[in-house]
Amino acid sequence: MILTPEEWEAVRLTLSVAARAVGFGLPLAVLAAWVLTRCRFPGRVLLNAFVHLPIVLPPVVTGWLLLIVFGVRGPIGALLQGWFGIRLVFTTAGAALACGVMTFPIMIRSVRLSLEAVDPGLEQAARTLGAGWLDRLFTITLPLASPGILVGGIVAYATCLGEFGAVITFAANIPGQTQTLPLAIYAALQVPGGEATAAKLSLVSLTLALIGLLLSEWIGRRLNRMLGR
Numbered sequence: 001m002i003l004t005p006e007e008w009e010a011v012r013l014t015l016s017v018a019a020r021a022v023g024f025g026l027p028l029a030v031l032a033a034w035v036l037t038r039c040r041f042p043g044r045v046l047l048n049a050f051v052h053l054p055i056v057l058p059p060v061v062t063g064w065l066l067l068i069v070f071g072v073r074g075p076i077g078a079l080l081q082g083w084f085g086i087r088l089v090f091t092t093a094g095a096a097l098a099c100g101v102m103t104f105p106i107m108i109r110s111v112r113l114s115l116e117a118v119d120p121g122l123e124q125a126a127r128t129l130g131a132g133w134l135d136r137l138f139t140i141t142l143p144l145a146s147p148g149i150l151v152g153g154i155v156a157y158a159t160c161l162g163e164f165g166a167v168i169t170f171a172a173n174i175p176g177q178t179q180t181l182p183l184a185i186y187a188a189l190q191v192p193g194g195e196a197t198a199a200k201l202s203l204v205s206l207t208l209a210l211i212g213l214l215l216s217e218w219i220g221r222r223l224n225r226m227l228g229r
Contacts, residue, residue, distance in 0.1 A: 003200065009176055010184040011204060017092065017167075017180055018160035021100035022107075026153045029107035034137070036108070037115040052105045054166075063098055063169025070097065070170070095171040095178045099163045103156035110155065114148025115141065147223035151216045158212025161205060181205045 003011070036048055054062050070077040070088045080086040088094040118141055126136045142149070164182040171178040173187060185201045188194035 003204070006175060007184065007197070007201060010179055010181055010201070013092070013095075013176070013178075014161055014180040014208075017096045017099055018157045020093070020096035021103060021160050022153050022157045024096070025100040025104055025156065026107055026149070029104055029152065030111050030142075030149060033108045033111035033115055034141075037112055051108055054102050055105045059102060059163070059165025060169050062101060063166035066094075066098055066101065066166065066170040070094070089170060090172045090174065090178065092171075092177055095167050095180060098166040098170045099160040102163050102166050103159045106159055107152040107156045110148045110152025111145065112148075114145035117148075118144045147220050150223065151220040154212055154216035154219065158209050158216070161208050161212070181208075 032051055036044065036051075057065075067089060068074055070080075072078060072081055072087060072089060077088060080088065086093075088097055122140055122144070123136050126140055131139070161180075162182055163180070164186070167178065167180060168183055168186070173179050173183045175184075175187075179187065181201055181204065185198045185205070188197040188201065191197075
């Protein structure tokens with residue numbers, strides 16, 4: 001199980017891309033979950049369906065849609081390129097964006113379940129005592145929903161480690177820039193005699209995913225026990 005520098009780079013890049021995807025995506029997932037759980041407005045059902053699309057769409061289709069929207073000639077990609085000099089397609093940031101979009105529904109579902117489990121009576125009691133909605137959000141709602149938020153982030157991180165279709169479609173397979181572990185395994189299988197390399201990297205991927213799942217289970221139980229659940 002000795003990895004070459006190139007293979008270690010793929011492992012490092014995978015961990016970095018997953019961290020960036022969850023770091024930027026989790027706050028947005030918390031906000032979206034709160035809106036979907038606490039607010040009633042026209043188009044709520046449509047918004048709920050839209051944010052869950054990556055679950056049911058083939059990952060390649062999601063990557064293609066990202067390419068259309070965030071490509072150098074896409075409506076958002078051209079704006080980022082022209083105004084800020086930012087290019088997402090075929091970059092590490094693009095790989096993180098693809099992973100973030102694919103795992104966004106996972107984070108939302110976990111956070112929503114925790115928000116729905118929060119006793120509304122506690123929020124109502126705080127409201128009668130004069131607490132504003134922002135105060136209630138940060139002192140009652142989010143602390144009580146913290147198990148789902150943390151578990152959702154960890155599971156999303158573990159899921160990012162195995163994302164393939166959207167990443168290779170939107171960010172390509174560039175060693176040192178966008179070649180994460182799944183893409184490195186795919187590249188190894190395209191070379192004669194690369195089965196041993198693919199096996200090594202698959203074992204690393206399996207180990208990382210297992211650690212992530214066990215960690216999410218442990219943290220979820222620990223936080224629920226602290227909250228008296």
